[in-house]
Amino acid sequence: MKITYLFLLIKVVSFVKCAKILAVFPSPGYSQFIMGEKLMEELVRRGHEVTVISAFKPTKDIKNYTLILVDGLHETLTGDLYLQEDANPFKSILYLEELGQLITEHTLAHEKVQQLIHSNETFDLVFVEILVNEAHMGFAAHFKAPLVSFCSIGFSEWDAQFVGNVRLPSVSPLSLSSYTERMTFVQRLHNALLNWFHAIYKEVVSYPHQQKLLTKYFPGNLNLKDVIYNVSIMLQNSHASTTFPSTLTTNVIEIGGFHITNKELPSDIKKYLDEATEGAIFFSMGTNLKSADLPKHKLDGILKAFSKLKQRVLWKFERMDIPNKPENVFISKWMPQTDILAHPNIVAFITHGGLLSTTEAIYYGVPMIGIPVFVDQKMNVARSVEKQIAVHLPLKELSEESLSEALKQILTNQRYSKNAKELSNVFNDQMAKPLDVAVFWMEYVIRHGGAPHLRNAAIELYWFQLYLLDVIAFIIICIVTFCYAAKLLVRRLISNVPLRNRKQKIN
Known part of the structure; x- marks a missing residue:
């Protein structure tokens, strides 16, 4: 069955003409670009021409x-990101929305981007990474090309409405919370308030601002609502094993893990891991967070905890002058994370809990210690803990003692390793490679000039119609009106009975 599916996939792909594709990857985080680069490289390999708007070079x-380099996007991530760990979800919503607006305008205002917009260029497809940058979806309307969107953090409250997917607050936690899909009453109440606050903020503040950017930087007076509800296909960096099982509309395609490939390790890292007879631990806080920015007392505690281990440690550390480094710790400013996690001697992964890191750990069956800080990291770690493949270590509790205890749990309790390997088997048991699936659907949209036949009717309804609030209100009004009319009728009937007859009845 799998071979037949792949044969048909290759056969269909072979009939796709060379297409011109515009891809917009505005995130200032390098991890998002890693995914975009992988997908664009595959499209080029299959004969297409791509133009990429990004803050990073391939x-x-x-x-x-063709790269349109938007310099300065990195500077939008200012301040100490570790301070976001203590922010409540309401503040996190405001922070991310404001950051998204800043990134959106910085990208659209760039000289080379404006030159592209006002050129005579044409495209067969526009591909946009979506996260609080709705005005960027205007590229598709401007170039009169079908739109394919992509979300690196999986299905969320930022993109579900674009394809008419209903996210119930009872089973869909806000991405910035620390909840999973199984919430208590208090958590469901809090989650509902968060979702309502976010929905109102988007309608009252965020969307009007994005409309201003759309009008300012694109000619033709484009309407934001027409732009954002014209998605042909939405690709999601998710899978039931890495996020959660969910009800998706027909034009939502899960491609979680599509960016993962195996390459040869650098010789020094390979030698270090090959000789790790007691196993090795990999520690990385991702591309946006830097281990070197951790407070000194926490760094000292981490080093002391590592010095007591018999395992070797690989640590992505952004400086090479770390003092008091134990002999069993290997540091480097950059490390090939997926290739390291693929090594059989890796026994644990200390991570910030980003979805890419979580996906890669599950792909290779490596148990984790999660130290989440911001965006979706807390929710990802909570899900991993619920699946019993990770231990949660809050950043504010990070110390020599707490890290040693977390390492002890992961390294001595075989439950974590066993569950991680079982989940890895589930993740890797797929009909086709996620990258092939992603390319197939993008070329599907090109072949058909869009995908209006996959359009969900839910996007044509107002939110109060979608959730039947107008119907519920009508029923309530009818009931109230009936009860009020019945009450008036009874009073009228009683008032028409002669007073003497009423007294006789009473006697």
Whole structure:
């Protein structure tokens, strides 16, 4: 069955003409670009021409790959990101919405982007990474091309409405919370308030601002609501094993893990891991957070905890002058994370809990210690804890003692390793490779000039119609009106009975 599916996939793909594709990856985080680069490289390999708007250069020169480099996007992530760990979800919503507005305008205002917008260029498809940058979806309307969207954090409250997918607050936690899909009454109440607050903020503040940016930087007086509800296909960096099982509309395609490939490790890292007879632990806080920015007392505690281990430690550390480094700790400013996690001697992964890191750990069956800080990291770690493949270590509790205890749990309790390997088997047991699926659906949209036949009717309804609030209100009004009319009728009937007859009845 799997071979037949792949044969048909290759056969269909072979009939797709060379297409011109515009891809917009505005995130200032490098991890998001890693996914975008992987997908664009595959499209080029299959004969397409791509133009990419991004803050990052590709790792190698690629034929038919044109980069529009938006410098300065990195500077939008200012301040100490570790301070976000204590922010409540309401403040996190405001922080991310404001950051998204800043990124959106910085990208659209860039000279080279404006040159593209006002050029005579044409495209067969526009691909946009979506996260609080709705005005960027205007590229598709401006170039009169079908739109494919992508969300790196999986299905969320930021993109569900674009394809008419209903997210019930009872089973869909806000991405910025620390909840899973199984919530208590208090958590469901809090989650409902968060979702309502976010929905109102988007309608009252965020969308009007995005409309202003759309009008300011695109000609033609584009309407934001027409732009955002014209998604042909939505690709999601998710899978039931890495996020959660959910009800998705027909034009939502899960491609979680599509970016994962195996490459040869650098010789020094390979030698270090090959000789780790007691196993090795990998520690990385991702691309946006830096281990070197941790407070000194926490760094000292981490080093002391590592010095007591018999395992070797690989630590992505952004400085090479770390004092008092134990002999069993190997540091480097950059490490090939997926290739390290693929090594058989890796026994644990200390991570910030980003979805890419979580996906890669599950893909290779590596148990985790999660130290989440912001965005979706707390929710990802909570899900991993619920699946019993991770231990949660709050950043504010990080110390020599707490880290040693977390390492002890992960390394001595075989339950975590066993569950991680079982979940890895589930994740890898798929009909086709996620990258092939992603390319198939993008070329599907190109072949058909869009996908209006997959359009969900829910996007044509107002929110109060979608949740039947107008119907409920009508029923309530009818009941109240009936009861009021019945009450008046009874009073009228009683008032028409002669007083003497009423007295006789009473006697």
